[in-house]
Amino acid sequence: MTPYRDMTKEELLELKSDLDEQFDAIKAKGLNLDMSRGKPSTEQLNLSMEMMDVLRSDSDLVCEEGVDCRNYGVLDGIREAKQLLADMMEVPKDNIVIFGNSSLNIMYDTISRSMTQGVMGSTPWCRLDKVKFLCPVPGYDRHFAITEYFGIEMINIPMTPTGPDMDLVEEYVSSDPAVKGIWCVPKYSNPQGITYSDVTVHRFAKLKPAAEDFRIFWDNAYGIHHLYEDTQDYLLEILMECKKEGHPDMVYKFASTSKISFPGSGIGAIAASDANLADIRKQMRIQTIGHDKVNQLRHARYFKDIHGMVKHMKRHANVMRPKFDIVLHTLEKELGGLGIGNWLAPRGGYFISFDSMNGCAKQIVAKAKEAGLIMTDAGATFPYGKDPADSNIRIAPSYPTVEELKTAVEIFTLSVKLVSIEKILSEMLGIE
């Protein structure tokens, strides 16, 4: 493969003419493909259908602590659900609180509570002139949307292959008391699929925040969402590391079963220190009489225990792996060595992150849309939707079928090539 930048203007124009033809041929098919969101496929949803039969009209719906799950009571989760999610989150079951169907909602509530009530007795953030959050980029758009909604200033922190740039994180956290938090997806990160290294996690645990109410928002959304049986990433458990370093209260950990059972009908949880959970329960007691215990019981009885959940996740991996393989294989085959894009091959999670040449991402996404392929908006992986380099594109291969993906990635790589050639050509013209 000749890198595009080593090609002459004439070679590029000829190539472009070829590619245009290919693109028009696909465009003529009037396709409708979507690689925009991390939605499980129908095949994955079908994996959990037996959960529907776990609780029946003749079932006993009394949970381990002797409470009838159909009635009011049990504020912070039934024991068997706590045990299951605690094992999933690798924390003691006393350090967990079960909420409703969405960990995103728990994160929202956590920020909202900090705004109006403060954190463990600190000044409510809404009374401060300035509140800032660190945002490793590229990252998860819905995290950034929450902090933006509350008027919190977001600071980009570049990601490295071992996690966020910790020199920068340490500098901001230790020097600026307005920095109150950092958004992290520490395992199979959204969108890069990076797992924070042991050194990175250690450096997180050793942070010395200028603000007593600084918290790490550790969204372990993909903790058991491996693609391969034999090659898995391992992530140090952050609660324990923080405890060892004498900062047990510095972290909130979030997770849910959204991509394990059913998105939107799963159960979400927060794990944190005793002191943090006491603070959280104070709010919960006001906010609700309790979350959906019947659904907690349904999950606990269906999976039985963490081993059951791990076995279940292997079935998800079997569906996901061929999809990641086809995308990665095609990217390599079509774009490898051309010098017009970079990506990583993740071992789990829901995304592949693609970095185009600077200034091309928006055009690539627009180009793909012309041929009927919806990608996540370029820029979405950055705070305020603004990617300074206009280069990052998130690829979400989970929802389409393998057949659809083949076409989708073809459209995508064609779009990358065409936009890159135009970019190089316009630079050449600029120089001439």
Add this chain to the structure above:
Amino acid sequence: MTPYRDMTKEELLELKSDLDEQFDAIKAKGLNLDMSRGKPSTEQLNLSMEMMDVLRSDSDLVCEEGVDCRNYGVLDGIREAKQLLADMMEVPKDNIVIFGNSSLNIMYDTISRSMTQGVMGSTPWCRLDKVKFLCPVPGYDRHFAITEYFGIEMINIPMTPTGPDMDLVEEYVSSDPAVKGIWCVPKYSNPQGITYSDVTVHRFAKLKPAAEDFRIFWDNAYGIHHLYEDTQDYLLEILMECKKEGHPDMVYKFASTSKISFPGSGIGAIAASDANLADIRKQMRIQTIGHDKVNQLRHARYFKDIHGMVKHMKRHANVMRPKFDIVLHTLEKELGGLGIGNWLAPRGGYFISFDSMNGCAKQIVAKAKEAGLIMTDAGATFPYGKDPADSNIRIAPSYPTVEELKTAVEIFTLSVKLVSIEKILSEMLGIE
């Protein structure tokens, strides 16, 4: 019956001696009874058990708009659930948004959003020096807990047999821009079982608030929770009345299926004007990807339509009616004409409200506890838990069996008699 206040000291002492003996005999039984919370009984929970069989592993879980309820998507509720709850709440289905399992949580979120974001563009309440809420008393403790949690000043508004004292409400609302809301349980109110009269609802709709962001928090928790087939209360529909009066945005209406299907595993909703719902959806989009659609579908398919729900509520009424009857009958038999307490006979809802002689409620609740009967804390029906007259006690007859209730009410009436006699005697001594 001779009113206690007409009895001589000697007569009272003799009566007290008799009653003490009866009380000690019951106390010796070591009972454990609870009339403290509005929890449905097991018999009521069993009425909905077939809901568990509605969705099975071989069911099609696609809702009317063609969305797979198992996956992400549909922010504000599936169409069939909206239709069901809209009919239940007597509003158009486009004026409803479905949330999670708890209407209390929706109310909390509504106040929380007003604190940090304001209401339809108004100044966020957290930036104001003072925010006030009107609280008809006696009322629902969990309402008052929310406003207290956010530091909102609560102002007591006395209830009358036709609803809150509207002269007072009008005066506060029209003159004080710090008054941002009023908590209402307009039908079969908690705890008195009062339904607001047509005149009261009209006066609500005609309010001319000094604050543009004043809202009526209309918690129609017991809208279809009748006790009797033939004698039901009717409540004017507030959204329509407000619209007619040119104030379509002045009201939020809340309801849930907690006491229809399963408490904690039902679905909750808010009804409001288009403009209010647009404001609410702005928050929802940040807070969640969506609530539990599988449970929405389960409810819609189980009840089918509002007629199915109404038929279902008759089965609830059949369980509740004998319980209310035994309490009301015993109150009348034991306390009628004694001049030591007042109560109303509600036609629906979950509570009976008892007003003792001033200064006796706390002692009555304590006395009942001695004999193993848990009542709602005296004062709980008032903001800050402070009943200025120390006279209101909430009776919740739903959870115990009829047999248990017989004993529970016996303990209660004995406690009322004994505390009242002591009170009268101590007043006599004060006079001597």
